[in-house]
Amino acid sequence: MHFDESGLLRRTDFGFELLGPxxxxxxxxxxxxxxxxxxxxxxxxxxxxxxxxxxxxxxxLAIDIEDAYFT
Known part of the structure; x- marks a missing residue:
């Protein structure tokens, strides 16, 4: 995982099965x-x-989140 200087997540490297392993x-x-x-x-x-x-x-893959809430 890669975080910026303020501690926000910027990049994660991993394996995936979306388009083949x-x-x-x-x-x-x-x-x-x-x-x-x-x-x-x-x-x-x-x-x-x-x-x-x-x-x-x-x-x-591209995902844009418009709204979120936590309970």
Missing amino acids: GPAMHYASLHRRFDGIAVPTRHLLYVRIPDGTGTRESTS
């Missing part, structure tokens, strides 16, 4: 506060190549 990079951004909790509202998933970098030309 393989390494992936999950980028989290556009953090907003909901009920006082910082939540990344944009999530982008890219395939990671063997040297540890990503192929950012093609997004494998």
Whole structure:
């Protein structure tokens, strides 16, 4: 997991089964506060190549969160 200087999650590396087994990079951004909790509202998933970098030309999965609440 990779965090920025303020402690917000920015990147997670992991394996995934979405497009077949393989390494992936999950980028989290556009953090907003909901009920006082910082939540990344944009999530982008890219395939990671063997040297540890990503192929950012093609997004494998994109999720944008518009609202959240905690109970």
